[in-house]
Amino acid sequence: MDKFKIKNITIVGGGTAGWISAALLVKVLGKTHNIKLIESQAIGTIGVGEATIPPIIHLNNALGIDEKTFLAATKGTMKLGIEFENWSTENSKYMHAFGGLGKNLPFCDFHHVFLRAKEQGSEYEFGDFSLNYQAAKQHKFDKLPHITGTNLPGIVYAYHFDASLYAKLLSEYSQARGVERIEGKVVDVIQNQQSGEVEQLVLESGQSIDGDLFIDCSGLRGLLIEQTLNTGYEDWRHWLPCDSAVALPCESPSPIAPYTRSVAKEAGWCWHIPLQHRMGNGMVYSSKFMTDEQALKTLSDSLPGKPLAEPNFIKFRTGRRLKQWNKNVVAIGLSSGFLEPLESTSIHLIQMGVIRLLKCFPHHGIKACEVDEYNRQSKMEIENIRDFIILHYKATQRQDSAFWQQCQRMDIPETLARKIALFKESGKVFREQDDVFTEIAWQQVLLGQEILPQDIHPMASTLTDEQLADLMDNLNTLIQRSVESMPQHEAFLNI
Ligand SMILES: Cc1cc2nc3c(=O)[nH]c(=O)nc-3n(C[C@H](O)[C@H](O)[C@H](O)COP(=O)(O)OP(=O)(O)OC[C@H]3O[C@@H](n4cnc5c(N)ncnc54)[C@H](O)[C@@H]3O)c2cc1C
Numbered sequence: 001m002d003k004f005k006i007k008n009i010t011i012v013g014g015g016t017a018g019w020i021s022a023a024l025l026v027k028v029l030g031k032t033h034n035i036k037l038i039e040s041q042a043i044g045t046i047g048v049g050e051a052t053i054p055p056i057i058h059l060n061n062a063l064g065i066d067e068k069t070f071l072a073a074t075k076g077t078m079k080l081g082i083e084f085e086n087w088s089t090e091n092s093k094y095m096h097a098f099g100g101l102g103k104n105l106p107f108c109d110f111h112h113v114f115l116r117a118k119e120q121g122s123e124y125e126f127g128d129f130s131l132n133y134q135a136a137k138q139h140k141f142d143k144l145p146h147i148t149g150t151n152l153p154g155i156v157y158a159y160h161f162d163a164s165l166y167a168k169l170l171s172e173y174s175q176a177r178g179v180e181r182i183e184g185k186v187v188d189v190i191q192n193q194q195s196g197e198v199e200q201l202v203l204e205s206g207q208s209i210d211g212d213l214f215i216d217c218s219g220l221r222g223l224l225i226e227q228t229l230n231t232g233y234e235d236w237r238h239w240l241p242c243d244s245a246v247a248l249p250c251e252s253p254s255p256i257a258p259y260t261r262s263v264a265k266e267a268g269w270c271w272h273i274p275l276q277h278r279m280g281n282g283m284v285y286s287s288k289f290m291t292d293e294q295a296l297k298t299l300s301d302s303l304p305g306k307p308l309a310e311p312n313f314i315k316f317r318t319g320r321r322l323k324q325w326n327k328n329v330v331a332i333g334l335s336s337g338f339l340e341p342l343e344s345t346s347i348h349l350i351q352m353g354v355i356r357l358l359k360c361f362p363h364h365g366i367k368a369c370e371v372d373e374y375n376r377q378s379k380m381e382i383e384n385i386r387d388f389i390i391l392h393y394k395a396t397q398r399q400d401s402a403f404w405q406q407c408q409r410m411d412i413p414e415t416l417a418r419k420i421a422l423f424k425e426s427g428k429v430f431r432e433q434d435d436v437f438t439e440i441a442w443q444q445v446l447l448g449q450e451i452l453p454q455d456i457h458p459m460a461s462t463l464t465d466e467q468l469a470d471l472m473d474n475l476n477t478l479i480q481r482s483v484e485s486m487p488q489h490e491a492f493l494n495i
Contacts, residue, residue, distance in 0.1 A: 005365045007033055010211030012186060012201065012224060014039025016049055016163050017333020017350045018217035019170035020059070024354045025215075026177045027063055029361075035178070036209060038201065040185040046219055046334065047312055048247045049163040050273045050280040051079060051260045051344035053436065054098050054156050059351045063173065071493065073169045074161035075276040078258045078489060080136040082343070084448060086264040089397050094125075094448030095259070096343070097132035099156030101440045103475060108459035111443045112427055115453065116460040117472050124472055126447050131155060131479050136259040140486040141493075148482040160260065160273045160280070163347070182209065186218075189228045197328045198224055213362065216331040220338065225321055225331035232322040233337075239390050240318040241407060242268050242340050246295050247282035247312040251305030258489040262342060264396075265298050266290065267403040271341065276495055278308055284340055287315075289403040316340070324378040325371045330357055337382060342392060345385050348436060352381060377434065384435040387416040388442070395420070395449035420451065427453030 009025060011018050014037055022037050029035070060070055070076060081097035088094070102110030114126055127133040131147055132155060144154035175181055184203035192199050201209045216224040225231050237243055252274060261272040268285030283299040290298075296311055320337030324330065331337075332353040339345060356377060360370045394412050398404035412420075415432075419442070423429050429442045463471065486492075 006212040006362050008211045009033055009035045009213050009215065010201065010209055011035070011037040011215040011217055013037075013217030013219060013333070013335070014167065014171065014181070015045035015217060015219060015333060016167050016347060017219075017335070018215075019167045019174060020347070020350050021215050021217055021332050021354050022174040022179045023063055023170040024059075024351075024358065026174050026179050028358050031178055034180070035174075036180045036182055036211070037174070038182045038184060038186060038203070038209060041183065042185060045164065045167070046314065047164065048245070048280075048282065048314065049341070049346060050275065051082075051160050051271070051341070052158040053344055053348050054158045055348055055351065055436065056158050063170075065169070065173070070169070071159070071161075074159075074165040076159045076161035077256055077274055077276060077493060078141045079158040079160050080132040080141070080155070080259050082260045082262050083136070084262050084264070084392070086398075087262075087269075087392055087396060088448065088450045090400060092448075092450070094444065095127055095130070095133045095136065096441055096444050096448070097127065097130040097136065098158065099130070099132045099440075100153035101126070101444070102129040103152060103471070105459050108457040109439060109443065111447065112457040112460040113463070113468065113471065115427065115456045116463075117468050119456075120465055120468065122469070122472060124476065126444065128476050129472075129479065130444075131482060132157075134479050134483045135486055136257070138483055139255045139257055139489050140483055141258045141489040142486040144482060144486070147478050148485065150478060152478075154482075157258075158344075160275055162275055162277075182207075186223060189224060191228065195327065196229070198228060212328065213366075214329045215357075216329050216335045217333045219334045220316060222321065222331060222335040224329045225326060225335050229326050229329060231326045231331075233317070234319045234322060235317060236319040236386060237317060239386070239410065239412060240340055241286045241288075241393060241403065241410070242284045243316060243318070244287045244292070244295065245282055245284045245314045245316070245341075246292065246299055247280070247314070248296075248299055248303065249278045249280050249308045250303045251308060252277065252279045253304045254490075255488065256490055256493070256495075260344065263302065264398070266401045268295070269342070270299055270302050272304065276493065279305060284342070286403055289401070320379070320382050323371075323375050324353065325374045328366055330374075332357075336378070339382065339385055339389055342389050343385065343437075345436070349382065349385075353378065380432075380434055381436070383413070383415065384432050384437070387413055387419065388435075388437050388445070390416055391420070391445055392449065395446070395451050397450060420446075423453055424451060425453070426455050427457065
């Protein structure tokens with residue numbers, strides 16, 4: 001008897017989701033399983049998705065892809081955080097920088113100390129205590145494990161890259177390790193009459209492809225998970241007001257910044273993502289408040305260089321598939337749900353989806369308890385990110401357009417309402433289990449959006465005024481010294 005009941009894995013889709021899935025599966029399962037990937041050049045991929053968050057480094061490490069090879073192949077750059085412009089008020093600016101910020105007291109987070117110093121008249125901004133933000137502002141980058149001369153955390157980073165080049169790199173990687181790539185369009189899906197499980201995919205050419213386990217990476221259409229299994233979708237558009245995007249790359253301005261810019265506009269926001277060979281730009285907007293023409297004009301007016309392509313318009317429905325795993329189909333990537341790209345989390349969700357599948361891998365047949373656990377964890381993970389993104393919209397003070405006024409009035413999930421209320425009253429914020437965003441990330445957005453707590457932790461008041469001022473000055477000086485010693489981002493990239 002065969003050792004494994006689930007031996008044949010068939011992936012539908014060759015976008016970022018399809019090729020990340022193929023690469024991780026073949027790396028971990030090796031030759032014990034037959035892995036096939038079907039993609040259709042005629043259909044193509046969504047063609048966006050360029051910014052990431054730090055756990056992407058674990059993905060490349062797990063695959064054994066070294067950083068130099070990766071950056072050269074994908075025209076990648078380093079990312080220290082996202083600068084949010086005009087989100088709180090029309091002329092405001094803050095950064096959600098990765099990594100540490102300040103120095104905590106015992107059982108008391110640093111932002112309480114910062115707020116106390118503010119009460120005493122300090123002119124420092126919260127970001128003055130983030131090594132990442134200070135390096136980003138000066139377009140510098142280095143892999144510093146610690147702030148020089150201290151044991152405080154150093155630089156934490158992610159990447160910007162050309163996602164289609166990343167998919168190409170992973171396609172070569174996967175095929176070299178045994179993944180079979182099949183070009184063709186799936187036109188029919190054959191299900192088992194009793195169980196409803198997917199048994200075969202029929203291509204336009206007439207070829208049939210079978211499988212024991214199917215990974216649906218077919219993008220927003222959800223070819224297997226929705227069009228075949230009718231799994232259902234939880235719509236989050238009442239909380240995430242944007243439903244459209246237009247992307248338009250342009251020539252890269254110099255110097256190349258090591259951070260993403262997110263600039264709020266009248267009815268949405270524009271992204272600017274610096275790559276080695278171009279700048280990725282786009283506008284995410286609400287079709288209720290802005291036409292496609294207005295969005296394109298807003299984006300074109302804010303391009304930092306000459307456009308390099310035709311605009312790519314995309315419509316989407318934010319939300320999540322009710323089950324990411326249904327019968328013998330696991331949805332990974334856009335087929336599993338979509339949160340808008342404000343915090344660059346989609347590729348991370350792909351990575352986590354495949355890792356979770358590998359942890360729950362159904363070697364001896366699909367068991368309901370494993371499927372339920374997979375779906376429970378996936379739901380928790382995406383809801384945490386959803387709340388973090390909604391916070392940016394809800395906590396705006398902007399009154400200049402009907403869009404932003406509606407954002408302030410809208411209902412929000414109870415989980416987020418509780419978090420905001422706790423922070424407002426007490427200044428406290430706690431990280432949920434499995435939330436990819438740390439307390440420091442939440443603090444930066446809460447304070448950046450000008451939610452000011454009514455209370456601060458008593459521990460922050462145990463410092464004398466002099467001790468407090470010294471602490472702030474010393475921390476800031478240490479950070480500035482560390483930044484001074486760093487090379488420019490372009491010098492680090494050697495381009
Ligand atoms: C405006 C916007 C900006 C984004 N920015 C970011 C970002 O900065 N960072 C980030 O992490 N994510 C971002 N994302 C999300 C990111 O683009 C996706 O998560 C990522 O590209 C994965 O897409 P995918 O592989 O699931 O789908 P797709 O790229 O759409 O790929 C689907 C694949 O399925 C194939 N396919 C479909 N139907 C069939 C069929 N019948 N037969 C055969 N093959 C078929 C297609 O040919 C294609 O290969 C963004 C998304 C949008 C909409």
